[in-house]
Amino acid sequence: MKTHAQAVVIGGGLVGCSILYHLAKLGWTDVVLLERNELTSGSTWHAAAGIHGLHDHNNISKLQYYTMQLYEELEKITGQGCGIFQPGSLYLAQTRDREHQLRMQAAKAKYFQVEFRELSRDEAEQMHPLVNFDGIRCIMYEPDGGNVDPSGVTHAYAKGARNLGAEVHRFTPVIATTQRDDGSWDVETEKGSIHADVVINAAGLWAREVAAMAGFELPLIPMEHQYFVTETIPEIEELGRLLPLVADRDGEYYLRQEGQGLLVGAYEKGGKFWAEDGTPMDFGHELLDEDLGRIEENLLRAFERIPVLAEAGVKRVINGPMIWSPDSSALIGPVPELKNYYCCTGIIPGFSQSGGLGLVMAQWITQGEPEMDLFPWDLARFGHWANKAFTKARAFDQYSHRFKIHFPYEEREAGRPVKTRPAYQRQKELGAVFGLSYGYEHPLWYAGKGVEAKEDYGFERQDWFESVGAECKALRSAVGIIDVSNFAKYEIKGEGSADWLNRVVANHVPTETGRSCLTPMLGVRGGIAGDFTITKLVEDRFLMIGSGIAERYHQRYFNSVPRPETVSFESLTEAWGGFNVAGPNSRQLLGRLTDADLSDEAFKFMRNQAISIAGIEARAIRVSFSGDLGWEIYVPIEHQLQLYEALLKAGEALGVRPIGGRALLSLRIEKGYGSWSREYSPEYWPQEVGLDRLIKLDKPEFLGRDAYLAIKDKPPREKLVVAEVETTNADANGGEPVFLIDGTPVGRVSSGAYGHCVGASLALCFIKTDYATAGTELDIAILGMPHRAKILEHAPFDPKGERLRS
């Protein structure tokens, strides 16, 4: 075993081997994989290994397609069989919502230019004569669907990596990982130690234990999962061909042919945890006790759908553990608190995703960032608030509802509340319906009189539509109070603060006390890694406000710029709360609570002052994400409720209304404002989203400067535009593909909402530059069906910004 390597991958499951292969493929050939036992000794060896292409998230779909194509290539390159069977998949819809979902997926497939098409019942019966299609309202066919051989695929990755120079050591458990002062790692095993520049935790079922060796925790918990394989079924034997997979998600089971029988698996309601407190080190190629009774309800539905199944004998039952994150998506990326330590863990559909995961991990490690936005997989989406109780409750909920439709705006109740702020109870009394915002309960909308403070979910407009509309109109016509405590807030102070900030962000940090600026932060490829408001409070003291969900994510970038000892950086996100008071009456409302002069002459747009409001010392910044006249007011969190009460009372005669996150979404889209992780992500270049004007190249040094120089003169690949959509019952909400009228795919929606104050359904879309011109007619696939839309000249609300500056 070598004593030094560029990277050590811990874990020789499907995923670790794929990472090793991709690292070597991208040029890091001095890499080693250490496996405790035989390769595949975790969840991998006993998996059903079904593969699918489409996913609700566009980038994950791309990575799943990449994975499905890679298996064939791997076989060719390595000569190692991957046991690829691709008889296709039949997706069945029993409900109207499932039909919407399948039609949406079909529209996305058209956008990706892959096949996913509707079949008639006759066609489906010919393909799979053993299925009873009664009660099925829509059938879609994905020709690439199928399954692979778990061991074959894992060994193919390992062989491909070895062929490129990588080393694989089996029966070599990692027993410790210790960081050196220079940020490199000593990876210890009983056979010796390897000094590595980078460590990757791909330890699957043992990811928690391996993380603990480096001193951190991952929000993961294993659960048992069962499938069984039947004896030979004569009807299948007679057919003499491979039958397609059956994805009857409403029936909550999965089913495919295995040999001359069937393989059926199910995620039952009330799943069972396994090894909650730690995965035993000696667990290997063992299975857990079978208990098909637990999945009986799911099986009865499968028997109805495929009657021959009910008569078939059971040949073998597989009950194995798989490890779940709180939202059932992978936890990947560099650990923000550690240098040179990456994770790729918590993967449920490993066989659909292994290639894509390996590729993006290798890009991250060798190039500094993956080439696409992967926030839905980024481990930084969870902070320390995702504790054991939360993880357990959420994983249970995810497992029990594995095949449930995830509706837009859906907020799962499980494990909540985790954290609340002082105004929570009062907001509740006012009718607030809450969502989870980076661990905190945050108001989404307020139920008006006679409306129940409860949500239903669906793809079409829901009951909250009118309440949200009333909030938007109240803000635009009078005044609204938006809780912005969920924004991330950082204080940077000490001698050299301005210099340090100027090396982090792309705009000039304000030089004059009392001024604020908007600024992007650029990523390793020159894309938008963040967008912030930076306020100069006093000399050598700044307040930086950014996206709350990205606090841990942004930490990676902040940490990458060395901070002089004189400069301190403190997160005030927990310690401070705030409200945005916005709308034409906001000045009057605040004027009732402060002696400060709020006139435009004395308190201009993008300025800030320390003022006293209702007797509370506050920081007021004249900005508003609603696009209206307004101030963000920040106070120590212990004063949040007192401030809230005072604002509500002072606004009584001025038409004040509490405003939730859904209304803010509609308001910011009317104004054409982008939001982090939707319109702003490292995937997009500044010139594509209109932030290039804020990049100041006269500064000699800042994050991403060189990368930006390399792309700055390139024409934008796509442009962010606002489109008005013709629709009556459902609005775009993000991810919908966009076509020209002749069906040519030209882009996708990043955010969408009904603009209540401009009376139009709106969508922010990324459109190929050649077509991103005002007046271009488009078809946006809402509910999977084309909806005519037109690109607007500018955002429909106050394009000149007169309201903001009034």
Ligand SMILES: Cc1cc2nc3c(=O)[nH]c(=O)nc-3n(C[C@H](O)[C@H](O)[C@H](O)COP(=O)(O)OP(=O)(O)OC[C@H]3O[C@@H](n4cnc5c(N)ncnc54)[C@H](O)[C@@H]3O)c2cc1C
């Ligand atoms: C019953 C069942 C059915 C499934 N069906 C499907 C399916 O149909 N389709 C699909 O896509 N997915 C399926 N899965 C999920 C799939 O198995 C996982 O997504 C995948 O195997 C995860 O691979 P991994 O490499 O991340 O983890 P693992 O397979 O758990 O691999 C982790 C490896 O790390 C090694 N390791 C741990 N600690 C150390 C250490 N200290 N030192 C060195 N090595 C270490 C382990 O020995 C192990 O080999 C199924 C899972 C189960 C349980």
